[in-house]
Amino acid sequence: MSPGSDIVITAKNFIGGEFRDSLSGERGENRSPVTGEIVGSYPLSSASDVDDAVATARAAQRGWAALSVFQRVEVLNRVAEEIRSRREDLARLLTLEQGKVYALEALSEIDEMLEGFAVSLEAAKALEGTMPASVDPKKRVLVYRVPRGVAVSIQPWNYPVVMMGANVVPALVTGNTVVSVPAPSTALVASELARCFAAADLPAGVFNFVTGLGHVVGAAAAGHRDVDAVAFTGSAATGAAVATASAGKSQLLELGGNGPTVVLDDADLDLVIPELLSSAFLVAGQACTGAEWVLVQDGIHDELLARLTSAVQEHIRLGDPLDPETRMGPLNNAQLVTKVQQHIDQAVAAGASICTGGELQKEMPTDLYFQPTVLSGVTGDMDIACEETFGPVIPVQRITDENEALAAMERSTYGLAAAVFTRDLERGLRFAEAAPTGNVNVNLGSTWTEPQLPFGGGSGKSSGIGRSQGRYPLTDTFTELKTVILQLR
Numbered sequence: 497m498s499p500g501s502d503i504v505i506t507a508k509n510f511i512g513g514e515f516r517d518s519l520s521g522e523r524g525e526n527r528s529p530v531t532g533e534i535v536g537s538y539p540l541s542s543a544s545d546v547d548d549a550v551a552t553a554r555a556a557q558r559g560w561a562a563l564s565v566f567q568r569v570e571v572l573n574r575v576a577e578e579i580r581s582r583r584e585d586l587a588r589l590l591t592l593e594q595g596k597v598y599a600l601e602a603l604s605e606i607d608e609m610l611e612g613f614a615v616s617l618e619a620a621k622a623l624e625g626t627m628p629a630s631v632d633p634k635k636r637v638l639v640y641r642v643p644r645g646v647a648v649s650i651q652p653w654n655y656p657v658v659m660m661g662a663n664v665v666p667a668l669v670t671g672n673t674v675v676s677v678p679a680p681s682t683a684l685v686a687s688e689l690a691r692c693f694a695a696a697d698l699p700a701g702v703f704n705f706v707t708g709l710g711h712v713v714g715a716a717a718a719g720h721r722d723v724d725a726v727a728f729t730g731s732a733a734t735g736a737a738v739a740t741a742s743a744g745k746s747q748l749l750e751l752g753g754n755g756p757t758v759v760l761d762d763a764d765l766d767l768v769i770p771e772l773l774s775s776a777f778l779v780a781g782q783a784c785t786g787a788e789w790v791l792v793q794d795g796i797h798d799e800l801l802a803r804l805t806s807a808v809q810e811h812i813r814l815g816d817p818l819d820p821e822t823r824m825g826p827l828n829n830a831q832l833v834t835k836v837q838q839h840i841d842q843a844v845a846a847g848a849s850i851c852t853g854g855e856l857q858k859e860m861p862t863d864l865y866f867q868p869t870v871l872s873g874v875t876g877d878m879d880i881a882c883e884e885t886f887g888p889v890i891p892v893q894r895i896t897d898e899n900e901a902l903a904a905m906e907r908s909t910y911g912l913a914a915a916v917f918t919r920d921l922e923r924g925l926r927f928a929e930a931a932p933t934g935n936v937n938v939n940l941g942s943t944w945t946e947p948q949l950p951f952g953g954g955s956g957k958s959s960g961i962g963r964s965q966g967r968y969p970l971t972d973t974f975t976e977l978k979t980v981i982l983q984l985r
Contacts, residue, residue, distance in 0.1 A: 503535055503536070503588070503589055503592060504534065504535065504536050505535060505536030505537075505538075505589070505684040505687065505688065506536060506537060507536060507537065507538035507539065507683055507684050507687035507707060508539060508687070509539050509541060509545060509549070509704075509705060509706050509707060510690045510691075510693070510694055510703070510704060510705040511545070511548055511549045511552055511701075511704050511705075511706070512548075512552040512700050512701050512704070513694075513698075513699075513700030513701065514700075515694070517539055518539035518540060518541040518542065518545050518707075518708070519541075519542060519544050519545055519548075520540065520541075520542055522539070522540040523537045523538060523539055523540055524537060524538055524539075524540050524680060524683075524708075524709075525537045526538070526593055526680075526681060526682075526683065526684055528592045528593060528595075528862075529593075529594070529595040529825075529826045529827065529828050529829065529862055529864045530591065530592055530595055530816065530817055530818070530825065530826060530861065530862070531592070531861050531862070532861055532862045535589070535592050535593050535684055536684045538680070538683040538684060538687060538707040538708075539706075539707050539708065540707075540708050540709065540712075541706050541707055541708035541712070541713050542708070542712060542713070542716075543712065543713070543716035545706050545708070545713070546675070546706055546713055546716040546717050546720060547716075547720075549675045549704040549705075549706050549717075550646060550675055550717070550720050550722050550723060551722070552700075552701040552704055553646045553673035553674065553675055553701055553702075553704055554645070554646050554673070554722050555701055556673050556699060556700065556701030556702050557643070557645055557646060557671075557672065557673040559699060560668075560671060560672075560673055560699060560702045561642075561643050561671035561672075563671075565620050565621055565623070565669065565670075565671075566621065568620070568668065568669050568671065569617045569620065569621060569669060571696065571697075571698055572613070572617060572665060572668060572669055572696075573617065574696035574697070575613075575692055575693050575696040575698070576610055576613045576614070577696075578692035578693075578695045578696050579606065579609065579610060579613075579689065579692045580610060582688070582692065583603070583606050583607075584603070585688075586606050586657070586685065586688055586689070587602035587603045587605070587606050588602070588818075589684060589685045589688060590602040590605060590606070590656070590657060590682075590685045591817050591818060591825070593681070593682055593684050593685050594653065594654070594656065594681075594682050594685070594828055595779075595780065595817060595825045595826045595827065595828050595864070596779055596817060596825060597817040597822055597823065597824065597825050598817055598818050599820055600823070601778070601779055601817075601825075602817075605655065605657045605658050606657060608657075608658050608947065609657045609658050609660070609661035609662075610661075611947045612658065612661050612662055612665065612947040612965065613661055613665050615947045615948050615965070615966060616665045616666045616669055616969075616970065617665070617669055619666075619966060619967035619970055620666075620669040620670055620970055622967070623641055623670075623967070623970060623971070623975070624640075625638060625639050625640030625641065626639045626640075627639070630981070634983065634984045634985075635981055635982065635983055635984065636981070636982045636984065637979065637980070637981050637982075638979070638980040638981075638982070639977055639978070639979050639980075640977070640978060640980075641670070641971065641975040641976070641977060641978070642671070642975060642976060642977075642978045643670050643671030643672045643974065643975055644672055644724040644725040644746055644973075644974055644975065644976060645672060645673075645723075645724035645725070646672065646673055646674075646675065646722060646723050646724050646725075647663075647667035647672040647673070647674050647675075647723070647724065647725040647726070647727065647974060648674070648675050648676075648677065648717040648718060648720070648723050648725070648726045648727070648742075649663035649664050649667065649674060649675070649676045649677065649727045650677045650710075650714050650717065650718065650726070650727070650728040650729070650730070650738065651663065651676065651677065651678050651679060651682075651686065651729060652679055652729045652730045653679035653680075653681045653682040653828055653829075654779060654782045654783060654784075654828070654886075655729070655779075655783075656678060656679060656682035656685055656686050657685065657686075657689065659729045659750075660676060660678070660686055660689055662729075662964050662965065662969070663676075663727035663729070663748070663964070663969070664676055664703070666969040666970045666973070666974050667725065667727070667969075667973075667974045668702065668703065669970070670970050670974045670975050671975075672724075672725065672974050673701060673702050673703070673704075674702070674703050674704065675704045675705075675706060675717055675723070676690065676703070676704065676705045676706070677705075677706055677707070677708075677710075677713050677714050677717050678705075678707060679710065679730075680707070680708070680709055680710065681828060681829060683707040686705070686707075687705065687707065690703075690705040693705075710734065714728075714734075714738070715737070715738075715741055718738045718741040718742045719741035719742060723742070723745060724745060724746065725745055725746040725747075725748075725973055725974055726738065726742040726745050726746070726747050726748070727747075727748040727749075727964075727969070727973060728747075728748070728749050728750070729749075729750045729751075730751065731751065731752050731884070732751045732752040732884070732909070732910075732958040732959065735749045735751040735752075735958075735960060736958070739961075746973050746974070746976070747961060747962060747973070748960075748961070748962035748963075748964060748969055748972070748973040749953075749960040749961050749962060750784070750912075750951070750952060750953070750959075750960045750962075750964055751784070751912070751953060751958060751959050751960035752784055752884040752910055752912065752958065752959060753784045753785055753884065753910045753911070753912025753913055753933075753953070753959050754786075754788040754789045754881075754882075754883070754884050754885070754908070754910050755775065755783075755784075755785050755786050755787045755788050755789065755912070755913055755914065755915070755942035755943070756789045756790075756791060756901070756904070756905050756908070756914045756915075756933075756942075757772065757775065757787040757789065757790045757791070757914065757915040757916075757917075757941070757942050758790075758791045758792075758895075758898065758901040758914070758915070758916045758917070758927065759790065759791070759792045759793065759796060759800060759916075759917045760793050760796075760897075760898060760916065760917060760918040760920075760923065761793040761794065761795035761796045762918055762919045762920055762923075763796060763917035763918055763919065763939075764917070764919060764939075765796070765799065765800055765803055767917065767939060768800065768917045769800075769803055769804055769807050770807075771915075771917075771939075771940060771941035772787055772790065772804060772890065772941065773807060773808065773811060773812060774941050774943070775787040775915070775941030775942045775943040775944075776788070776790075776888070776889075776890045777808075777812050777823070777824050777868055777888050778943050780824050780825055780826065780827055780866070780887065780888045781836075781885070781886060781887045781888040781889060782827065782828060782832070782886050782887070783943055784884070784912055784913075784959075785912060785913035785935070785942050785943045785945070786886075786942065786943055787890065787915065787941060787942050787943075788880075788884065788885050788886075788889065788890075788891070789874075789880075789881050789882075789891060789893070790890055790891065790892050790893065791893045791895045791900075791901045791904065792892055792893070792894060792895065793895055793896070793897060793898075794894060794895070794896055797892075797894050800892075801851065801870070801872055801892055804851075804870055804890065804892070805851040805852050805870050808852055808853070808868050808869075808870055808890070809852050811823065812824050812868040812888075814857055814865055814866075814867060814868060815865075816861075824868060824888060825865075826860070826862060826864035826865045826866070827864045827865075827866055827887060827888075828864070829864070830863070830864065832886060832887065833856065833863065833864055833866060833887075835885065835886070835887070836866055836885055836886070836887030836888075836889060837855070837856075837866075838879075839878075839879050839880040839883065839885045839887075839889070840854055840855075840869065840871065840880065840889060842878065842879050842880070843871055843874060843878045843879070843880045843881075843891065844871075846875070846877075846878055847873055847875070848871045848872065848873040848874050848875075848878065848880075848891070849871065849872045849873050850869065850870075850871060851870040851871065851872055852867075852868070852869065852870050853866075853867035853868050853869030853870065853888070853889075854867065854869050854871075855867055866887055866888055867888070868888045869887075869888060869889040869890065870889075870890045870892065871889065871890070871891045871892060872892050873892075873894075874891040874892055874893040875893060876893060876904045876907070878891070881893060882907075882908060882909070884910065898916075898923070898927050901927075902927070902930055902931065902932075905931060905932055905933070906932055908932075908957075909957060909958045910933075910953075910957055910958060910959050911932050911933045911934060911953050911954030911955075911956070911957030911958075911959045912933060912934060912935065912952075912953045912954070912957075912959035912960070913933055913934070913935040913936070913937070913942045913943070913945075914931050914933040914935070914936050914937070914942055915936070915937045915938070915940060915941055915942040916928060916931070916936065916937075916938055916939075917938075917939055918938075918939070921938070924938040924939065925938065932954050932956070932957065933953075933954045933957075933959075934951070934952045934953045934954040934959065934963075935951060935952075945965070946965075947965050947966065948965065948966045949965055949966055950963040950964075950965060950966055950968045951963060951964050951965045952964060
C-alpha cells in the first residue's frame, strides 16, 4: 500500500484463509471525504457470502478453541506486530477514507487499537474458574469459562480500527471464531486490517471478513442461525434492528449518545474550555461520547459562552487533515452534513443563536468541511439537544442547578457518557452517581476512557447493552460458564 495521497485499494473478502471477491462480483467505491478522489473499491457481498463465512468459521471453531489461551495469545501477538509495522500506512488510509486528522486522530486510533489488543490478551490469560462445594463428599464441581462459538463483529465508520480490535480480539482470544463486517464507508481501511490478520497466519477460518451494505451483510450476519454472539457498534436505530435480528444470542451493543456535559457555577473555566474543545470536536464531532449537549449553570453561563466562542475561533483550525497544523477535518458523508445543518437550522428557528460557525466552509476540496460551531439559547426540546447530531457543534443550554441537569438527562433517550465540571469533588461525585449514564467523567471531557475500563450504556436507555473494553467482553459476551460435576469412587 502506497503511503501517498494516491492510494487506491482493491479490497476483497477474506473467507477460509483466502481473499476472494463476492459471489456476485459486484463492487462499491469509496471517495475520500478529504479530497473527493476515489480511494478504492470493495465487494458488495450478499447473504450467501455471509453463509460461506459463517460455515467456515463454524468448521474452524473447535480446533481453535482446543488451543491453550497462551497459544492463541501467541498467534494474536503476531497480528499486533503486523499492525504495528504498518502503522503509518494504515493511519494515512484511515485519514483519506474516514477524514480523521492524521497526526492527532488517525495515528492515535491505531495506537489505541494496539493498547486494547494488549489489554484483551492479558485479560484472557487471567480468566479463572471456580471449584464450588458439592453436597456429596464424593463429588467434585468445576465451573469454568468456555467460548460461545462463532461471533460476528459489525463495526462503525467513525472508529473503524479501534472497534474492529475491541470486538474481534476478545472474541478470538477466548476461543471463538469470527466474521468481521465493516461499515461500507470505511471498508477499505478495515480490509487492510484484515490483511494483517491474514499475514499473521491464523488457522484458516478462524478470522473471516465480509464487506457490503449493512442492511444486507450486517443483517444476514446478525440473524444467522449458526452465529452465537453478536457485537455491534453504531446508531441506536440500527442497534435496535440488530438486537431484534440477534435475539437469543449473546449481545454487545454500543449505541448512540450525545455526551451531556454539565458545567456548574463553581467550575474552573481554565479547565473546562480546553476539555470542551477536545470532547466536542474530536473526529469533527463524530463520536458517540462527544460533548453534543452542554448545560451551564446561570452564574457562569455568560463567561463560559464568551470564552468558548473565542477559543473555538482561535484554536479549532478546519482544513486538510494531512496538514500538521489542522485541528479538525471534514465530516465523513453528505447525509451527516444534511443532518447537522438541519439540527442547527431548527434550533435557530426555535430561538437559538449562532455564536460562531453554523455552515459549510466554502472553497474546500469537498462539500463535507463543516465549520466548528457554538450555539447559545438552546433548550432541551430542540433536536440538537435531545438527538445525536454527530457533528462539530456545541449547543449551550442555560440551567439553574444540577437538579435541572439531572432531570433533563433522565428525560433523554440516551445514556452512554456524560461529564460534570465543579471544584467541589463531593458535589461532582454525587452528580456522577445520580447521572443516568454508563460512564461519567468529573472535571474531564466526556470522551475520555481507557482500554482496561468497562464502557457501555446505562440501563433503560437506547445507548446499548453490555460492556466493551478490559476483561468485560471476554466474560460477559464471548464466553459462558460451564459446570462439570465429577463422581469419585
